[in-house]
Amino acid sequence: MVVGTPVGSVLILSKLLLISQAVGAALRGRGIDAEAASWAPGVQRAVHELTESDIVILFDDLEGRDAVMATQSLVTQSSARFLVLTHRPEGAAWGAMLASGAAAVMNNESSLAEVVSALMLVRSGSSPFTEVRRSRLVREWFRWLAEDDALRERIADLSPREREVLGLLAAGSRVGDIVEGLGVAETTVRSHIRSIRRKLDVGSQLAAVAVVHRLGLPDTEVAPEPRDRRGGAPLPPSPRRPEA
Known part of the structure; x- marks a missing residue:
């Protein structure tokens, strides 16, 4: 001692x-x-x-x-x-x-x-x-903290609609579900996804979703709970495929 x-x-x-x-x-x-x-x-x-x-x-x-x-x-x-x-x-x-x-x-x-x-x-x-x-x-x-801060700043730069789309993707929704739930054209949704990828500086839709999960953000923190335009109920995520 x-x-x-x-x-x-x-x-x-x-x-x-x-x-x-x-x-x-x-x-x-x-x-x-x-x-x-x-x-x-x-x-x-x-x-x-x-x-x-x-x-x-x-x-x-x-x-x-x-x-x-x-x-x-x-x-x-x-x-x-x-x-x-x-x-x-x-x-x-x-x-x-x-x-x-x-x-x-x-x-x-x-x-x-x-x-x-x-x-x-x-x-x-x-x-x-x-x-x-x-x-x-x-x-x-x-180093991790600096990267985390940078990612949070990029998330904050997203528009409200881009945050909504990203939140839906992170919750498991597919593009078709988002198109139907938000009542917009598929080209509009895909345009939002391209903008999200550019602002987050990632190479794919999957990588954009990974940013949300890395930050530990609840989907509802990325975007308010979306409503189904047809009936006012929350828009459900797509069923996930069983893992291999």
Whole structure:
């Protein structure tokens, strides 16, 4: 252990209390005094009570930009050191945690022995991450964030009708369905799709839809729920073909 590094508490934090309790029990079985916490009280404690000598083992899906940034906010507001476990593969989301000050990130399928080993390193004031690996992941996060911002700006440049068409495509509607539902000519819809591709700087209709899914935007955020011109009911998506 690094001389002068105090040994504080270990708080296990997950939105699923059973996970916190199971991991806490497993760590106590290894002689580590770990406490499980339910989500809201645990977050409050992490932010307002824990100190730099304490460690939070945080389980988080890190699904989507908003979720990642919410977790970043938690890490930066707390004085504790964070060991984050997630199902996300090593990449930009890991870099986001490291950029916000987390000591380490691990796959949540890591063995108990691996978690204990990482915890001991964090407790000693060290990290299982080399500086090269940490820097690479942080750069990957900021590169992803810049690309994400650029895509959001391109989405914002679409006209209301283009956003509507893109939302329908992202919801699974085919061109014919959009023509019928919006009561416009097929050439008009295809013109909108060409404009969407140009503004998003993508090479295909599929790539345009992929932008929506990459940003994690609900279809209704891209465009208001379209109405069937014939009866006023929401326009349904086309049935999807079974996957091969």
